[in-house]
Amino acid sequence: MPYDKTVFAPLLEIVYTKPQVEELVSQLELVLTSLFNNKESAIDVLGKFLSHDYKDKVMLCADKSGTNISDPSSLGDFLRLLIDNLKATKVVRIDLAFVPKDQQVAGISSWFLGNIKEKVFLDISIDRNLVGGVSLSYEGNFYEYSLKKKLEEKYKLGDFRALLKGN
Amino acid sequence: MLTPALIYAALFSLIVLFGLVFLYSYYLGKIVQRDSDVYKRAQNIIEDAHKKAKAILDTSSDKAKEIVSAIEHSKYEFDREYKTSLRDTVAKSILQLEEQTQYLSKSYENMYEEIRTQSMKQLKDTLAKLEQAGEESLSAFRSSLKDQQLTSQYYIEKRLNQEFESAHKEIVTYKEAQMREVEEKIDKIVLKLSSEILGRAISLEDHEKLVFEALNKIKEEGVFNS
Numbered sequence: 001m002p003y004d005k006t007v008f009a010p011l012l013e014i015v016y017t018k019p020q021v022e023e024l025v026s027q028l029e030l031v032l033t034s035l036f037n038n039k040e041s042a043i044d045v046l047g048k049f050l051s052h053d054y055k056d057k058v059m060l061c062a063d064k065s066g067t068n069i070s071d072p073s074s075l076g077d078f079l080r081l082l083i084d085n086l087k088a089t090k091v092v093r094i095d096l097a098f099v100p101k102d103q104q105v106a107g108i109s110s111w112f113l114g115n116i117k118e119k120v121f122l123d124i125s126i127d128r129n130l131v132g133g134v135s136l137s138y139e140g141n142f143y144e145y146s147l148k149k150k151l152e153e154k155y156k157l158g159d160f161r162a163l164l165k166g167n
Numbered sequence: 168m169l170t171p172a173l174i175y176a177a178l179f180s181l182i183v184l185f186g187l188v189f190l191y192s193y194y195l196g197k198i199v200q201r202d203s204d205v206y207k208r209a210q211n212i213i214e215d216a217h218k219k220a221k222a223i224l225d226t227s228s229d230k231a232k233e234i235v236s237a238i239e240h241s242k243y244e245f246d247r248e249y250k251t252s253l254r255d256t257v258a259k260s261i262l263q264l265e266e267q268t269q270y271l272s273k274s275y276e277n278m279y280e281e282i283r284t285q286s287m288k289q290l291k292d293t294l295a296k297l298e299q300a301g302e303e304s305l306s307a308f309r310s311s312l313k314d315q316q317l318t319s320q321y322y323i324e325k326r327l328n329q330e331f332e333s334a335h336k337e338i339v340t341y342k343e344a345q346m347r348e349v350e351e352k353i354d355k356i357v358l359k360l361s362s363e364i365l366g367r368a369i370s371l372e373d374h375e376k377l378v379f380e381a382l383n384k385i386k387e388e389g390v391f392n393s
Contacts, residue, residue, distance in 0.1 A: 147377060
């Protein structure tokens with residue numbers, strides 16, 4: 001049964017990064033494996049393998065899609081589509097000069113959703129040489145908008161030494 | 168039955184037989200007599216021969232003894248003469264040998280002296296020549312050595328100057344390269360330190376602003392339009 005992608009929105013709102021989505025997919029696959037071979041109810045199985053936040057959001061999404069959560073078969077179909085959707089979502093690699101807080105990660109993720117109108121997962125690395133700003137890999141291309149690059153463009157190597165000497 | 172003829176015949180036969188026996192005995196006695204004479208004669212002959220042979224043997228033995236005695240005497244004489252002769256010969260030979268030895272010794276001494284004199288003279292001449300040649304060679308060598316020393320000194324000085332200049336240039340070049348490398352390293356370290364110091368000096372809020380500024384610029388350049 002096809003679903004509108006928007007039904008996954010409540011769950012995607014709390015998944016920002018590549019490691020998060022990989023962990024979520026792993027947990028959902030465990031749920032799928034255990035769904036039909038367990039005497040426990042489907043909800044119990046969801047609670048067993050998913051974190052509390054993820055479980056609530058998955059149930060909300062399933063409810064919005066009209067899936068019968070008590071029916072393992074119906075829930076299984078929904079979960080498979082959810083997993084496919086998560087795997088198909090674009091990943092943007094960004095290098096930052098600082099370790100961002102969760103709130104800042106959420107902010108960056110929201111920026112992408114608001115500006116390119118598409119959900120992306122962030123693959124964040126830390127490179128302090130950048131000084132500030134960001135370097136970004138998107139669909140196989142690399143873009144650097146770092147403070148380091150700006151400084152190198154503006155000053156020569158010797159200028160820094162001269163600056164330190166006070167000349 | 169005996170008939171008178173038969174009896175006469177028998178008597179005749181007997182008479183003839185007696186006659187025959189008588190004749191046989193007669194002649195047999197004759198023969199024996201003759202044989203006995205022959206034997207006696209033969210015995211006499213043998214005895215004579217024996218006596219003659221004995222006499223001959225005795226004579227021969229005496230002769231042989233005389234001959235042996237003569238031979239022994241001759242042998243003794245011969246040995247004595249031979250020994251005397253040999254002694255004389257040996258004495259003569261020794262004498263001759265001594266004479267020859269003395270002669271040879273004298274000749275050898277004369278020859279040795281002559282050779283020694285000649286050799287000494289030749290040696291002196293050779294040494295004199297060698298000394299002269301050595302002096303000449305040494306003089307020439309000294310002269311050549313002096314020339315070579317001067318030439319070598321000139322080339323060594325020239326080569327040393329060249330090497331020194333070359334080494335000086337290499338050192339200067341190496342020093343400049345090292346200095347450049349050090350300066351580049353210093354610049355990189357300074358840049359890294361500056362970057363780190365600058366990066367740490369920027370607050371999280373400013374970092375966030377810089378990130379969004381960068382993202383907005385990327386968006387403005389149309390990176391996400393595709």
